[in-house]
Amino acid sequence: MFLALRDLAFAKGRFLLMSMIIALVAFLMTLLSGLASGLIKNNISGLMALDVTHLAFEYxxxxxxxxxxxxxxxxxxxxxxxxxxxxxxxxxxxxxxxxxxxxxxxxxxxxxxxxxxxxxxxxxxxxxxxxxxxxxxxxxxxxxxxxxxxxxxxxxxxxxxxxxxxxxxxxxxxxxxxxxxxxxxxxxxxxxxxxxxxxxxxxxxxxxxxxxxxxxxxxxxxxxxxxxxxxxGTVTMDKQLAYEASLGYKEEVQTVQMIQGFMVVISALVIGAFFTIWTIQRTQEIGLVKALGGSSAYLLRDTMAQALILMLLAVGIGTFFAVWLGLSLEESGKPFMLVRDNIAGSSGLLIVAGLIGSMVSVRLIARIDPIIALGRTR
Amino acid sequence: MGLQVKDVVLELGDGDQKITALDHVSFGIAAGELLAVLGPSGAGKSSLLAVCGGLRHPTSGTVVIGDKELTAMHDSQLTRLRLKSIGFVFQQSNLISSLTSLDQLMLMVHLGGHRPTKADRDHAMSLLRSVDMAHRANRLPDQLSGGERQRIGIARALMTKPSLLLVDEPTSMLDRVRGRQIVELLSEQCHQHQVAAVMVTHDRSMLDAADRSLHIVDGRIQEAAVSATN
Incomplete structure:
Protein backbone atom coordinates (compact mmCIF):
# COMPACT_ATOMS: atom_id res chain seq x y z
CA MET A 1 0.00 0.00 0.00
CA PHE A 2 3.10 2.22 -0.12
CA LEU A 3 2.26 3.76 -3.48
CA ALA A 4 -1.50 3.61 -2.87
CA LEU A 5 -1.37 5.78 0.25
CA ARG A 6 1.04 8.28 -1.26
CA ASP A 7 -1.04 8.57 -4.44
CA LEU A 8 -4.13 9.22 -2.32
CA ALA A 9 -2.33 12.00 -0.46
CA PHE A 10 -0.75 13.41 -3.62
CA ALA A 11 -3.85 13.47 -5.84
CA LYS A 12 -6.17 14.67 -3.08
CA GLY A 13 -8.40 16.68 -5.39
CA ARG A 14 -9.14 13.84 -7.76
CA PHE A 15 -9.71 11.31 -5.01
CA LEU A 16 -11.83 13.78 -3.04
CA LEU A 17 -14.06 14.34 -6.06
CA MET A 18 -14.38 10.60 -6.59
CA SER A 19 -15.04 10.06 -2.88
CA MET A 20 -17.86 12.58 -3.03
CA ILE A 21 -19.49 10.73 -5.91
CA ILE A 22 -19.18 7.37 -4.15
CA ALA A 23 -20.37 8.91 -0.87
CA LEU A 24 -23.41 10.31 -2.68
CA VAL A 25 -24.18 6.87 -4.12
CA ALA A 26 -23.75 5.30 -0.66
CA PHE A 27 -25.98 8.02 0.78
CA LEU A 28 -28.71 7.23 -1.76
CA MET A 29 -28.25 3.47 -1.29
CA THR A 30 -28.72 3.77 2.46
CA LEU A 31 -31.75 6.02 2.04
CA LEU A 32 -33.20 3.52 -0.44
CA SER A 33 -32.51 0.71 2.00
CA GLY A 34 -34.32 2.69 4.71
CA LEU A 35 -37.16 3.43 2.33
CA ALA A 36 -37.41 -0.25 1.38
CA SER A 37 -37.48 -1.28 5.03
CA GLY A 38 -39.97 1.50 5.77
CA LEU A 39 -42.23 0.45 2.92
CA ILE A 40 -42.06 -3.17 4.07
CA LYS A 41 -42.90 -2.11 7.60
CA ASN A 42 -45.68 0.13 6.34
CA ASN A 43 -47.04 -2.62 4.12
CA ILE A 44 -46.81 -5.79 6.16
CA SER A 45 -45.96 -4.83 9.75
CA GLY A 46 -49.24 -6.39 10.85
CA LEU A 47 -48.28 -9.69 9.22
CA MET A 48 -44.77 -9.50 10.63
CA ALA A 49 -46.20 -9.10 14.11
CA LEU A 50 -48.34 -12.23 13.83
CA ASP A 51 -46.98 -15.07 15.95
CA VAL A 52 -47.42 -17.71 13.24
CA THR A 53 -45.24 -19.95 11.10
CA HIS A 54 -47.70 -20.36 8.21
CA LEU A 55 -50.94 -18.98 6.81
CA ALA A 56 -53.44 -21.16 4.94
CA PHE A 57 -55.56 -19.52 2.23
CA GLU A 58 -58.59 -20.84 0.39
CA TYR A 59 -57.24 -22.67 -2.67
CA GLY A 233 -58.81 -27.25 -0.08
CA THR A 234 -56.30 -24.77 1.24
CA VAL A 235 -53.01 -23.41 -0.04
CA THR A 236 -50.53 -22.87 2.74
CA MET A 237 -47.60 -20.47 2.67
CA ASP A 238 -44.85 -19.95 5.17
CA LYS A 239 -44.87 -16.54 6.82
CA GLN A 240 -42.31 -14.96 4.46
CA LEU A 241 -44.19 -16.11 1.37
CA ALA A 242 -47.47 -14.98 2.87
CA TYR A 243 -46.14 -11.40 2.84
CA GLU A 244 -46.39 -11.53 -0.96
CA ALA A 245 -50.10 -12.22 -0.66
CA SER A 246 -50.44 -8.63 0.53
CA LEU A 247 -51.42 -6.67 -2.55
CA GLY A 248 -48.64 -4.49 -3.94
CA TYR A 249 -45.99 -5.78 -1.54
CA LYS A 250 -44.02 -7.80 -4.08
CA GLU A 251 -44.10 -5.02 -6.68
CA GLU A 252 -42.95 -2.41 -4.17
CA VAL A 253 -40.05 -4.52 -2.98
CA GLN A 254 -39.05 -5.39 -6.54
CA THR A 255 -39.14 -1.72 -7.58
CA VAL A 256 -36.91 -0.62 -4.73
CA GLN A 257 -34.56 -3.57 -5.29
CA MET A 258 -34.37 -2.70 -8.98
CA ILE A 259 -33.39 0.89 -8.15
CA GLN A 260 -30.79 -0.41 -5.70
CA GLY A 261 -29.50 -2.76 -8.38
CA PHE A 262 -29.14 0.11 -10.84
CA MET A 263 -27.28 2.13 -8.21
CA VAL A 264 -24.83 -0.72 -7.66
CA VAL A 265 -24.24 -1.13 -11.40
CA ILE A 266 -23.86 2.63 -11.87
CA SER A 267 -21.36 2.87 -9.03
CA ALA A 268 -19.36 -0.07 -10.41
CA LEU A 269 -19.25 1.63 -13.82
CA VAL A 270 -18.32 5.04 -12.38
CA ILE A 271 -15.57 3.59 -10.22
CA GLY A 272 -14.37 1.41 -13.09
CA ALA A 273 -14.21 4.48 -15.35
CA PHE A 274 -12.36 6.47 -12.70
CA PHE A 275 -9.71 3.83 -12.12
CA THR A 276 -9.34 3.24 -15.86
CA ILE A 277 -8.67 6.95 -16.47
CA TRP A 278 -6.43 7.07 -13.39
CA THR A 279 -4.46 4.09 -14.68
CA ILE A 280 -4.14 5.58 -18.16
CA GLN A 281 -2.84 8.82 -16.63
CA ARG A 282 -0.28 6.81 -14.64
CA THR A 283 0.82 4.59 -17.55
CA GLN A 284 4.29 6.15 -17.66
CA GLU A 285 4.79 5.74 -13.90
CA ILE A 286 3.48 2.19 -13.88
CA GLY A 287 5.88 1.37 -16.71
CA LEU A 288 8.66 2.97 -14.67
CA VAL A 289 7.84 0.89 -11.59
CA LYS A 290 7.81 -2.24 -13.72
CA ALA A 291 11.17 -1.30 -15.24
CA LEU A 292 12.58 -0.77 -11.75
CA GLY A 293 11.58 -4.33 -10.86
CA GLY A 294 8.02 -3.94 -9.59
CA SER A 295 5.89 -6.94 -10.48
CA SER A 296 2.40 -6.67 -11.96
CA ALA A 297 1.12 -8.48 -8.84
CA TYR A 298 2.58 -5.73 -6.63
CA LEU A 299 0.94 -3.01 -8.73
CA LEU A 300 -2.39 -4.84 -8.81
CA ARG A 301 -2.39 -5.30 -5.03
CA ASP A 302 -1.57 -1.63 -4.67
CA THR A 303 -4.40 -0.57 -6.99
CA MET A 304 -6.93 -2.80 -5.24
CA ALA A 305 -5.80 -1.49 -1.84
CA GLN A 306 -6.25 2.05 -3.13
CA ALA A 307 -9.76 1.25 -4.35
CA LEU A 308 -10.62 -0.44 -1.04
CA ILE A 309 -9.44 2.54 1.02
CA LEU A 310 -11.36 4.91 -1.23
CA MET A 311 -14.52 2.81 -1.05
CA LEU A 312 -14.38 2.28 2.73
CA LEU A 313 -13.91 5.99 3.43
CA ALA A 314 -16.46 7.24 0.91
CA VAL A 315 -19.10 4.62 1.70
CA GLY A 316 -18.56 5.22 5.43
CA ILE A 317 -19.09 8.98 5.04
CA GLY A 318 -22.11 8.60 2.73
CA THR A 319 -23.72 6.03 5.02
CA PHE A 320 -23.08 8.16 8.11
CA PHE A 321 -24.92 11.15 6.65
CA ALA A 322 -27.75 8.95 5.34
CA VAL A 323 -28.23 7.40 8.80
CA TRP A 324 -28.17 10.86 10.34
CA LEU A 325 -30.90 12.03 7.94
CA GLY A 326 -32.72 8.69 8.25
CA LEU A 327 -33.10 9.03 11.99
CA SER A 328 -35.00 12.27 11.57
CA LEU A 329 -37.12 10.73 8.78
CA GLU A 330 -37.98 7.86 11.11
CA GLU A 331 -39.08 10.28 13.80
CA SER A 332 -41.21 12.23 11.31
CA GLY A 333 -43.44 9.16 10.80
CA LYS A 334 -42.54 8.73 7.14
CA PRO A 335 -42.35 5.14 5.78
CA PHE A 336 -38.66 4.89 6.57
CA MET A 337 -36.83 2.46 8.83
CA LEU A 338 -33.11 2.02 9.43
CA VAL A 339 -32.24 -1.67 9.73
CA ARG A 340 -28.60 -2.26 10.63
CA ASP A 341 -28.26 -5.51 8.66
CA ASN A 342 -29.80 -3.98 5.54
CA ILE A 343 -27.56 -0.91 5.73
CA ALA A 344 -24.50 -3.11 6.21
CA GLY A 345 -25.66 -5.26 3.29
CA SER A 346 -26.17 -2.37 0.87
CA SER A 347 -22.89 -0.72 1.92
CA GLY A 348 -21.03 -4.01 1.55
CA LEU A 349 -22.58 -4.54 -1.87
CA LEU A 350 -21.45 -1.08 -2.94
CA ILE A 351 -17.88 -1.73 -1.78
CA VAL A 352 -17.79 -5.03 -3.66
CA ALA A 353 -19.22 -3.33 -6.77
CA GLY A 354 -16.52 -0.65 -6.48
CA LEU A 355 -13.78 -3.25 -6.22
CA ILE A 356 -15.16 -5.11 -9.22
CA GLY A 357 -15.26 -1.81 -11.13
CA SER A 358 -11.66 -1.03 -10.20
CA MET A 359 -10.60 -4.44 -11.50
CA VAL A 360 -11.21 -3.08 -15.00
CA SER A 361 -7.91 -1.26 -14.59
CA VAL A 362 -6.16 -4.51 -13.69
CA ARG A 363 -6.02 -5.61 -17.32
CA LEU A 364 -4.55 -2.25 -18.30
CA ILE A 365 -1.84 -2.49 -15.65
CA ALA A 366 -0.93 -6.02 -16.68
CA ARG A 367 -0.54 -4.89 -20.30
CA ILE A 368 1.72 -1.90 -19.68
CA ASP A 369 5.18 -2.59 -21.13
CA PRO A 370 8.04 -1.46 -18.88
CA ILE A 371 10.01 -0.37 -21.93
CA ILE A 372 7.98 2.85 -21.98
CA ALA A 373 10.15 3.91 -19.04
CA LEU A 374 12.91 4.44 -21.60
CA GLY A 375 10.59 6.92 -23.29
CA ARG A 376 10.59 4.91 -26.47
CA THR A 377 8.61 2.13 -28.08
CA ARG A 378 11.59 0.26 -29.46
CA MET B 1 32.89 -9.37 -15.42
CA GLY B 2 29.87 -7.11 -14.68
CA LEU B 3 28.19 -7.41 -18.07
CA GLN B 4 28.90 -9.62 -21.03
CA VAL B 5 27.02 -9.10 -24.31
CA LYS B 6 27.76 -11.73 -26.96
CA ASP B 7 26.69 -11.59 -30.57
CA VAL B 8 23.31 -10.04 -29.79
CA VAL B 9 20.83 -9.54 -32.61
CA LEU B 10 17.54 -7.72 -32.05
CA GLU B 11 15.02 -7.64 -34.84
CA LEU B 12 11.88 -5.54 -34.49
CA GLY B 13 8.66 -5.59 -36.55
CA ASP B 14 7.48 -8.10 -39.15
CA GLY B 15 7.67 -8.55 -42.89
CA ASP B 16 8.52 -5.39 -44.78
CA GLN B 17 8.55 -3.48 -41.51
CA LYS B 18 11.29 -5.65 -40.01
CA ILE B 19 14.41 -3.80 -38.94
CA THR B 20 17.56 -4.99 -37.26
CA ALA B 21 17.97 -2.76 -34.24
CA LEU B 22 21.08 -4.59 -33.00
CA ASP B 23 23.29 -6.48 -35.41
CA HIS B 24 25.70 -8.99 -33.82
CA VAL B 25 26.68 -6.70 -30.96
CA SER B 26 29.34 -7.96 -28.56
CA PHE B 27 31.17 -6.21 -25.71
CA GLY B 28 31.88 -6.61 -22.03
CA ILE B 29 32.45 -4.34 -19.07
CA ALA B 30 33.91 -5.01 -15.67
CA ALA B 31 32.64 -4.05 -12.23
CA GLY B 32 33.45 -0.43 -11.48
CA GLU B 33 33.73 0.45 -15.15
CA LEU B 34 31.64 3.14 -16.91
CA LEU B 35 31.04 2.55 -20.60
CA ALA B 36 29.65 5.38 -22.69
CA VAL B 37 27.61 4.39 -25.75
CA LEU B 38 27.36 7.01 -28.48
CA GLY B 39 25.59 7.05 -31.73
CA PRO B 40 23.16 9.00 -33.86
CA SER B 41 19.45 8.91 -33.27
CA GLY B 42 17.99 5.52 -34.25
CA ALA B 43 21.39 3.82 -34.11
CA GLY B 44 20.20 1.25 -31.54
CA LYS B 45 21.46 2.80 -28.29
CA SER B 46 18.12 2.46 -26.49
CA SER B 47 17.60 -1.03 -27.90
CA LEU B 48 20.94 -1.96 -26.41
CA LEU B 49 19.85 -0.64 -23.00
CA ALA B 50 16.53 -2.48 -23.29
CA VAL B 51 18.25 -5.77 -24.04
CA CYS B 52 20.87 -5.32 -21.30
CA GLY B 53 18.11 -4.42 -18.82
CA GLY B 54 15.90 -7.39 -19.65
CA LEU B 55 13.19 -5.17 -21.12
CA ARG B 56 13.54 -6.83 -24.52
CA HIS B 57 14.43 -10.40 -25.40
CA PRO B 58 17.12 -10.43 -28.10
CA THR B 59 16.40 -12.38 -31.26
CA SER B 60 19.70 -14.19 -30.77
CA GLY B 61 22.87 -13.92 -28.75
CA THR B 62 23.41 -13.85 -25.01
CA VAL B 63 23.46 -11.24 -22.24
CA VAL B 64 25.08 -12.20 -18.95
CA ILE B 65 25.03 -10.06 -15.81
CA GLY B 66 27.43 -11.45 -13.22
CA ASP B 67 26.69 -15.13 -13.56
CA LYS B 68 23.09 -14.75 -14.73
CA GLU B 69 22.12 -15.39 -18.32
CA LEU B 70 19.23 -13.04 -19.16
CA THR B 71 18.19 -14.52 -22.47
CA ALA B 72 17.04 -17.76 -20.84
CA MET B 73 14.83 -16.01 -18.30
CA HIS B 74 11.04 -15.58 -18.21
CA ASP B 75 9.48 -12.15 -17.75
CA SER B 76 8.89 -12.68 -14.01
CA GLN B 77 12.52 -13.75 -13.54
CA LEU B 78 13.67 -10.70 -15.47
CA THR B 79 11.50 -8.47 -13.26
CA ARG B 80 13.19 -9.92 -10.16
CA LEU B 81 16.61 -9.56 -11.76
CA ARG B 82 15.95 -5.90 -12.60
CA LEU B 83 14.99 -5.26 -8.99
CA LYS B 84 18.00 -7.02 -7.46
CA SER B 85 20.83 -6.64 -9.96
CA ILE B 86 20.11 -3.74 -12.29
CA GLY B 87 19.82 -0.05 -11.51
CA PHE B 88 18.19 2.21 -14.07
CA VAL B 89 18.82 5.92 -14.41
CA PHE B 90 16.28 7.41 -16.78
CA GLN B 91 15.75 10.84 -18.19
CA GLN B 92 14.79 13.41 -15.57
CA SER B 93 11.04 13.01 -15.79
CA ASN B 94 11.16 9.44 -14.56
CA LEU B 95 10.53 9.93 -10.87
CA ILE B 96 7.19 8.95 -9.30
CA SER B 97 5.33 12.23 -8.90
CA SER B 98 3.67 11.29 -5.58
CA LEU B 99 6.88 10.23 -3.82
CA THR B 100 9.38 12.39 -1.96
CA SER B 101 13.07 12.02 -2.71
CA LEU B 102 13.50 9.63 0.20
CA ASP B 103 10.40 7.65 -0.79
CA GLN B 104 11.75 7.23 -4.33
CA LEU B 105 14.54 5.19 -2.75
CA MET B 106 12.34 3.43 -0.18
CA LEU B 107 10.06 2.30 -3.01
CA MET B 108 12.79 -0.10 -4.05
CA VAL B 109 12.56 -1.82 -0.66
CA HIS B 110 8.78 -2.08 -0.95
CA LEU B 111 9.04 -3.51 -4.47
CA GLY B 112 11.16 -6.27 -2.97
CA GLY B 113 8.22 -7.14 -0.73
CA HIS B 114 9.91 -6.01 2.47
CA ARG B 115 8.87 -3.60 5.16
CA PRO B 116 11.66 -1.01 5.33
CA THR B 117 13.91 -1.19 8.38
CA LYS B 118 15.96 1.53 10.00
CA ALA B 119 18.98 0.12 8.17
CA ASP B 120 17.16 0.60 4.84
CA ARG B 121 16.34 4.16 5.75
CA ASP B 122 19.94 4.83 6.84
CA HIS B 123 21.18 3.34 3.57
CA ALA B 124 18.79 5.56 1.59
CA MET B 125 19.90 8.65 3.50
CA SER B 126 23.58 7.82 2.99
CA LEU B 127 22.93 7.50 -0.77
CA LEU B 128 21.11 10.84 -0.76
CA ARG B 129 24.10 12.35 1.07
CA SER B 130 26.49 10.85 -1.45
CA VAL B 131 24.62 12.60 -4.30
CA ASP B 132 24.38 15.76 -2.17
CA MET B 133 20.58 15.54 -1.88
CA ALA B 134 20.00 14.74 1.82
CA HIS B 135 18.66 18.25 2.36
CA ARG B 136 15.98 17.57 -0.29
CA ALA B 137 14.88 14.22 1.17
CA ASN B 138 11.29 15.33 1.78
CA ARG B 139 10.74 17.20 -1.47
CA LEU B 140 8.45 15.98 -4.24
CA PRO B 141 9.80 15.80 -7.82
CA ASP B 142 8.03 18.98 -8.91
CA GLN B 143 9.88 20.83 -6.14
CA LEU B 144 13.28 19.80 -7.57
CA SER B 145 15.38 21.14 -10.44
CA GLY B 146 16.31 18.93 -13.39
CA GLY B 147 19.79 18.27 -12.00
CA GLU B 148 18.40 17.43 -8.57
CA ARG B 149 15.96 14.94 -10.08
CA GLN B 150 18.79 13.21 -11.89
CA ARG B 151 20.75 12.98 -8.63
CA ILE B 152 17.73 11.35 -6.97
CA GLY B 153 17.47 8.98 -9.95
CA ILE B 154 21.12 7.96 -9.49
CA ALA B 155 20.65 7.39 -5.76
CA ARG B 156 17.50 5.32 -6.44
CA ALA B 157 19.36 3.20 -8.99
CA LEU B 158 22.01 2.37 -6.37
CA MET B 159 19.51 1.62 -3.58
CA THR B 160 19.39 -2.14 -4.21
CA LYS B 161 23.22 -2.35 -4.55
CA PRO B 162 23.01 -3.52 -8.18
CA SER B 163 25.82 -5.08 -10.15
CA LEU B 164 24.86 -3.21 -13.33
CA LEU B 165 23.80 0.40 -13.84
CA LEU B 166 22.02 1.32 -17.08
CA VAL B 167 21.90 5.05 -17.71
CA ASP B 168 19.70 6.56 -20.40
CA GLU B 169 20.61 10.01 -21.71
CA PRO B 170 21.29 11.48 -18.26
CA THR B 171 22.15 14.92 -19.61
CA SER B 172 19.54 15.34 -22.30
CA MET B 173 17.37 17.70 -20.25
CA LEU B 174 20.20 19.56 -18.51
CA ASP B 175 22.45 22.47 -19.41
CA ARG B 176 26.11 21.73 -20.07
CA VAL B 177 27.36 22.57 -16.57
CA ARG B 178 24.75 20.49 -14.76
CA GLY B 179 25.08 17.70 -17.30
CA ARG B 180 28.77 17.60 -16.61
CA GLN B 181 28.19 17.43 -12.85
CA ILE B 182 25.76 14.53 -13.26
CA VAL B 183 28.09 12.47 -15.44
CA GLU B 184 30.98 13.05 -13.05
CA LEU B 185 28.74 12.01 -10.18
CA LEU B 186 27.78 8.85 -12.07
CA SER B 187 31.40 8.02 -12.71
CA GLU B 188 32.26 8.63 -9.07
CA GLN B 189 29.37 6.47 -7.80
CA CYS B 190 30.15 3.76 -10.29
CA HIS B 191 33.75 3.52 -9.07
CA GLN B 192 32.81 3.92 -5.40
CA HIS B 193 30.18 1.16 -5.47
CA GLN B 194 32.06 -1.02 -7.96
CA VAL B 195 29.12 -1.15 -10.34
CA ALA B 196 29.44 -1.85 -14.04
CA ALA B 197 27.65 0.93 -15.91
CA VAL B 198 26.44 1.51 -19.46
CA MET B 199 25.62 5.14 -20.22
CA VAL B 200 23.83 6.04 -23.42
CA THR B 201 24.52 9.61 -24.41
CA HIS B 202 24.52 11.82 -27.45
CA ASP B 203 26.91 14.32 -25.86
CA ARG B 204 30.51 13.71 -26.90
CA SER B 205 31.79 16.25 -24.39
CA MET B 206 30.92 13.83 -21.61
CA LEU B 207 33.13 11.06 -22.94
CA ASP B 208 36.14 11.92 -20.80
CA ALA B 209 34.13 11.05 -17.67
CA ALA B 210 33.68 7.46 -18.94
CA ASP B 211 36.29 4.72 -18.71
CA ARG B 212 35.55 3.50 -22.21
CA SER B 213 33.24 4.36 -25.02
CA LEU B 214 31.80 2.66 -28.03
CA HIS B 215 30.08 4.06 -31.07
CA ILE B 216 27.07 2.34 -32.50
CA VAL B 217 25.67 3.02 -35.97
CA ASP B 218 22.76 1.15 -37.59
CA GLY B 219 22.83 -1.40 -34.81
CA ARG B 220 26.49 -2.25 -35.24
CA ILE B 221 29.44 -1.35 -33.11
CA GLN B 222 32.01 0.59 -35.08
CA GLU B 223 35.18 -1.34 -34.30
CA ALA B 224 37.41 1.66 -34.57
CA ALA B 225 35.26 3.61 -32.18
CA VAL B 226 35.69 1.29 -29.18
CA SER B 227 38.21 3.19 -27.14
CA ALA B 228 39.50 3.84 -23.71
CA THR B 229 38.73 7.41 -22.73
CA ASN B 230 40.65 7.58 -19.44
Missing amino acids: NDRPNYRNSMVEREMWEGWRDAEGVLAVEPLGHTLFTARTPEGLPLDDVVLWGVEPGSFLEPEVTFGESLKGPDDGVIISALLANKHDVKLGDMIVLDRVLTKLTVIGITDEQNIGHVPVIYTPMRKWQEATYGPPGGPAPGESLPDILFDYASVIALKLTPDADIESVDIEW
Missing part, protein backbone atom coordinates in the same frame (compact mmCIF):
# COMPACT_ATOMS: atom_id res chain seq x y z
CA ASN A 60 -56.56 -20.20 -5.49
CA ASP A 61 -53.88 -19.76 -8.16
CA ARG A 62 -53.00 -16.35 -6.77
CA PRO A 63 -54.29 -16.29 -3.21
CA ASN A 64 -54.42 -13.05 -1.28
CA TYR A 65 -56.08 -11.79 1.87
CA ARG A 66 -59.02 -10.25 0.04
CA ASN A 67 -60.07 -13.17 -2.14
CA SER A 68 -59.62 -15.92 0.45
CA MET A 69 -62.53 -17.27 2.50
CA VAL A 70 -62.17 -20.32 4.72
CA GLU A 71 -64.85 -22.32 6.52
CA ARG A 72 -64.94 -23.60 10.07
CA GLU A 73 -64.45 -27.22 8.96
CA MET A 74 -61.20 -26.18 7.28
CA TRP A 75 -59.61 -24.74 10.40
CA GLU A 76 -61.03 -27.53 12.50
CA GLY A 77 -59.54 -29.98 10.01
CA TRP A 78 -56.15 -28.29 10.29
CA ARG A 79 -56.43 -28.42 14.08
CA ASP A 80 -56.58 -32.25 13.93
CA ALA A 81 -53.62 -32.62 11.56
CA GLU A 82 -50.22 -33.87 12.69
CA GLY A 83 -47.46 -31.37 13.30
CA VAL A 84 -49.91 -28.59 14.11
CA LEU A 85 -49.16 -26.71 17.33
CA ALA A 86 -51.91 -24.09 17.13
CA VAL A 87 -54.64 -22.98 14.72
CA GLU A 88 -56.79 -19.86 14.68
CA PRO A 89 -59.04 -18.33 12.01
CA LEU A 90 -58.16 -14.81 10.97
CA GLY A 91 -60.64 -12.43 9.38
CA HIS A 92 -59.47 -9.71 6.95
CA THR A 93 -61.72 -7.03 5.46
CA LEU A 94 -60.94 -3.59 4.07
CA PHE A 95 -63.31 -0.83 5.16
CA THR A 96 -63.46 2.92 4.94
CA ALA A 97 -63.84 4.40 8.41
CA ARG A 98 -64.94 7.71 9.87
CA THR A 99 -65.60 9.26 13.21
CA PRO A 100 -69.18 9.44 14.52
CA GLU A 101 -69.03 13.12 13.54
CA GLY A 102 -68.36 12.12 9.94
CA LEU A 103 -64.66 13.02 9.77
CA PRO A 104 -62.90 10.57 7.42
CA LEU A 105 -60.29 8.17 8.87
CA ASP A 106 -59.33 6.77 5.45
CA ASP A 107 -59.10 3.03 4.87
CA VAL A 108 -58.70 0.53 7.67
CA VAL A 109 -58.29 -3.24 7.65
CA LEU A 110 -60.47 -5.03 10.12
CA TRP A 111 -58.78 -8.14 11.42
CA GLY A 112 -60.98 -10.58 13.26
CA VAL A 113 -59.20 -12.63 15.93
CA GLU A 114 -60.38 -14.74 18.85
CA PRO A 115 -59.85 -12.71 22.05
CA GLY A 116 -57.08 -14.25 24.13
CA SER A 117 -55.70 -16.27 21.19
CA PHE A 118 -52.09 -16.15 20.00
CA LEU A 119 -53.19 -13.73 17.26
CA GLU A 120 -54.16 -10.99 19.67
CA PRO A 121 -51.51 -8.22 19.76
CA GLU A 122 -49.76 -6.78 22.77
CA VAL A 123 -51.22 -3.40 23.61
CA THR A 124 -49.02 -0.41 24.33
CA PHE A 125 -51.97 1.54 25.75
CA GLY A 126 -55.35 0.41 27.00
CA GLU A 127 -56.53 -3.15 27.41
CA SER A 128 -56.86 -6.40 25.49
CA LEU A 129 -59.86 -7.76 23.57
CA LYS A 130 -62.83 -9.17 25.44
CA GLY A 131 -66.36 -9.80 24.15
CA PRO A 132 -67.64 -8.94 20.66
CA ASP A 133 -69.13 -5.62 21.72
CA ASP A 134 -66.44 -4.58 24.16
CA GLY A 135 -64.19 -2.72 21.78
CA VAL A 136 -61.19 -3.00 19.46
CA ILE A 137 -57.43 -2.48 19.40
CA ILE A 138 -56.10 -0.09 16.77
CA SER A 139 -52.72 0.32 15.07
CA ALA A 140 -50.57 3.18 16.32
CA LEU A 141 -50.63 4.56 12.74
CA LEU A 142 -54.36 5.23 13.02
CA ALA A 143 -53.97 6.68 16.50
CA ASN A 144 -51.11 8.99 15.47
CA LYS A 145 -52.35 10.03 12.05
CA HIS A 146 -55.91 10.85 13.04
CA ASP A 147 -55.43 11.49 16.74
CA VAL A 148 -57.73 8.60 17.68
CA LYS A 149 -57.60 7.97 21.44
CA LEU A 150 -58.76 5.32 23.87
CA GLY A 151 -62.54 5.49 24.26
CA ASP A 152 -63.09 7.10 20.82
CA MET A 153 -65.59 5.53 18.48
CA ILE A 154 -64.93 4.50 14.87
CA VAL A 155 -67.73 3.94 12.38
CA LEU A 156 -67.24 1.62 9.42
CA ASP A 157 -68.80 3.08 6.28
CA ARG A 158 -71.30 1.00 4.33
CA VAL A 159 -72.01 -1.45 7.18
CA LEU A 160 -72.33 1.29 9.84
CA THR A 161 -70.68 -0.90 12.47
CA LYS A 162 -69.52 1.10 15.48
CA LEU A 163 -66.26 0.17 17.20
CA THR A 164 -64.95 1.55 20.48
CA VAL A 165 -61.19 1.88 20.89
CA ILE A 166 -60.03 0.05 24.03
CA GLY A 167 -56.41 -0.54 23.14
CA ILE A 168 -53.59 0.77 20.95
CA THR A 169 -50.86 -1.53 19.68
CA ASP A 170 -47.62 -0.85 17.73
CA GLU A 171 -47.75 0.37 14.17
CA GLN A 172 -49.33 -2.63 12.50
CA ASN A 173 -50.45 -2.25 8.91
CA ILE A 174 -51.20 -4.32 5.88
CA GLY A 175 -51.02 -2.84 2.39
CA HIS A 176 -50.13 0.51 4.03
CA VAL A 177 -53.54 0.47 5.73
CA PRO A 178 -53.74 0.44 9.55
CA VAL A 179 -55.11 -2.70 11.18
CA ILE A 180 -57.99 -2.72 13.66
CA TYR A 181 -58.01 -5.89 15.78
CA THR A 182 -61.61 -6.87 16.37
CA PRO A 183 -63.10 -9.83 18.22
CA MET A 184 -63.78 -12.51 15.59
CA ARG A 185 -67.54 -12.48 16.14
CA LYS A 186 -67.67 -8.70 15.63
CA TRP A 187 -65.62 -9.04 12.45
CA GLN A 188 -68.00 -11.72 11.13
CA GLU A 189 -70.98 -9.49 11.90
CA ALA A 190 -69.40 -6.52 10.11
CA THR A 191 -68.22 -8.56 7.14
CA TYR A 192 -71.13 -10.87 6.51
CA GLY A 193 -74.03 -9.29 8.43
CA PRO A 194 -76.50 -6.64 7.25
CA PRO A 195 -75.57 -2.95 7.52
CA GLY A 196 -76.14 -1.65 11.03
CA GLY A 197 -76.27 -5.17 12.48
CA PRO A 198 -79.29 -7.33 13.14
CA ALA A 199 -82.68 -5.75 13.73
CA PRO A 200 -83.61 -5.17 17.39
CA GLY A 201 -84.59 -8.44 19.06
CA GLU A 202 -83.15 -10.54 16.23
CA SER A 203 -79.85 -12.35 15.96
CA LEU A 204 -77.71 -13.21 12.95
CA PRO A 205 -77.82 -16.77 11.62
CA ASP A 206 -75.14 -19.06 13.06
CA ILE A 207 -73.76 -19.86 9.61
CA LEU A 208 -72.24 -16.36 9.40
CA PHE A 209 -69.93 -17.29 12.21
CA ASP A 210 -68.44 -20.26 10.36
CA TYR A 211 -66.32 -18.17 8.01
CA ALA A 212 -63.01 -16.34 8.17
CA SER A 213 -60.42 -15.15 5.60
CA VAL A 214 -57.35 -17.26 6.32
CA ILE A 215 -56.14 -19.82 8.84
CA ALA A 216 -53.23 -18.80 11.07
CA LEU A 217 -51.00 -21.75 11.87
CA LYS A 218 -48.16 -22.69 14.14
CA LEU A 219 -46.59 -25.78 12.60
CA THR A 220 -43.67 -28.03 13.44
CA PRO A 221 -41.08 -28.47 10.67
CA ASP A 222 -42.29 -32.02 9.96
CA ALA A 223 -45.94 -31.09 9.36
CA ASP A 224 -47.30 -32.63 6.14
CA ILE A 225 -48.64 -29.39 4.69
CA GLU A 226 -49.32 -30.71 1.21
CA SER A 227 -51.61 -33.52 2.38
CA VAL A 228 -53.63 -31.26 4.65
CA ASP A 229 -53.91 -28.64 1.89
CA ILE A 230 -55.31 -31.28 -0.51
CA GLU A 231 -57.68 -32.64 2.13
CA TRP A 232 -59.13 -29.27 3.13
